[in-house]
Amino acid sequence: ELKVEQNPLFLSMQEEKNYTIYCNYSTTSDRLYWYRQDPGKSLESLFVLLSNGAVKQEGRLMASLDTKARLSTLHITAAVHDLSATYFCAVVLYRSARQLTFGSGTQLTVLP
Amino acid sequence: DTGVSQNPRHKITKRGQNVTFRCDPISEHNRLYWYRQTLGQGPEFLTYFQNEAQLEKSRLLSDRFSAERPKGSFSTLEIQRTEQGDSAMYLCASSPTGDTIYFGEGSWLTVV
Numbered sequence: 001e002l003k004v005e006q007n008p009l010f011l012s013m014q015e016e017k018n019y020t021i022y023c024n025y026s027t028t029s030d031r032l033y034w035y036r037q038d039p040g041k042s043l044e045s046l047f048v049l050l051s052n053g054a055v056k057q058e059g060r061l062m063a064s065l066d067t068k069a070r071l072s073t074l075h076i077t078a079a080v081h082d083l084s085a086t087y088f089c090a091v092v093l094y095r096s097a098r099q100l101t102f103g104s105g106t107q108l109t110v111l112p
Numbered sequence: 113d114t115g116v117s118q119n120p121r122h123k124i125t126k127r128g129q130n131v132t133f134r135c136d137p138i139s140e141h142n143r144l145y146w147y148r149q150t151l152g153q154g155p156e157f158l159t160y161f162q163n164e165a166q167l168e169k170s171r172l173l174s175d176r177f178s179a180e181r182p183k184g185s186f187s188t189l190e191i192q193r194t195e196q197g198d199s200a201m202y203l204c205a206s207s208p209t210g211d212t213i214y215f216g217e218g219s220w221l222t223v224v
Contacts (some may be wrong), residue, residue, distance in 0.1 A: 004154075033213070042203060043155070043215040050211065088154050092210075098168045099145070100213065102154030 002027050004091050006103035014111055016078050021106045023072040023089035031092040032072045033100060034063050036085045043088065046074075079110045114138060116216030118204050124222045125194055132190045133219045137206030144187050145213065146179055147203040148172065155203055161187060194223045 003026040013019050023032070031050055035043040047056045049065035049072060056063050060083065062075045072089055086107045090100035117136040125131050137144050142163050147155035158177070160168040163184035173179075176194075181187040191198055201218040 031211075035215075042217045045212055045214065048212050090154070098160045098210075099157040099170070100147075100155070101157070105152075105154050 002029070002091060002093055002101045004089060004101050004103040006089055006106050008106060009104060010107050012109045012111055013076075013079050015080055018078065019076050021074040021076070021087055021108075023074070023103055025070050025091045025101075027070075027093065028067075029070070029091045029093060030067065032065050033090040034072070034074055035088045035090065037088065037105070038085050046087075076108075081110045081112060084108055084110045116204055116206050116214055118202075118216040118219045120219060121217060122220045122222075124224060127196060127223055128193055130190060130192045131194060131221060132188055133202050133204075133221075135187045135189070135204030135216060137185075137187070137204070138214060141206035141208050141214075142184065143207040143210055144181055145205040145207075146187070146189050147205065149201045149203060149218070150199075158189070191221070194221075196223045199223045
């Protein structure tokens with residue numbers, strides 16, 4: 001059974017600070033997703049990481065994937081209040097494109 | 113807007129009643145997914161369609177749940193004899209290839 005663990009689950013950070021959210025998964029996968037969710041809203045796709053060593057950046061967010069360590073990171077640079085949301089990572093079983101297994105989410109609050 | 117569309121957005125129903133949700137995927141997306149999300153948790157996979165074929169179902173999908181995708185376009189998710197434990201947000205998603213998966217706004221179900 002594929003398990004996906006995120007940490008931390010809750011994160012309060014000051015504006016302009018940097019921080020990293022970690023996503024570990026338990027079995028081989030070749031695809032990892034990061035999503036953002038605002039309260040009461042649906043999920044917004046942030047990144048899709050398709051290979052070992054993949055790194056993608058968009059604005060203040062950067063995601064990376066290490067398939068050997070079964071680890072992805074979402075790095076936040078110089079946080080701003082608008083980044084406050086819940087961030088989920090999700091993994092697809094190796095060679096299966098059919099279902100995402102999500103982590104429990106990291107609730108990020110950026111304080112002024 | 114050409115995103116994934118879900119209806120109704122909110123539904124309050126009495127325990128024991130049947131409810132049906134509809135999902136219109138992004139045009140020409142042949143992959144369609146249903147997920148369920150409860151407060152404070154990540155989404156959980158329910159079922160997957162490729163065109164009109166339902167190729168995968170989660171063990172979460174009890175016999176009270178049924179999903180269809182006639183003609184490979186829109187999809188419906190029906191819950192029969194609703195229970196309070198069915199209260200959740202039901203998310204539909206679609207994808208052309210499985211690389212990027214786009215979620216709809218979700219349908220909130222409250223069973224009273």
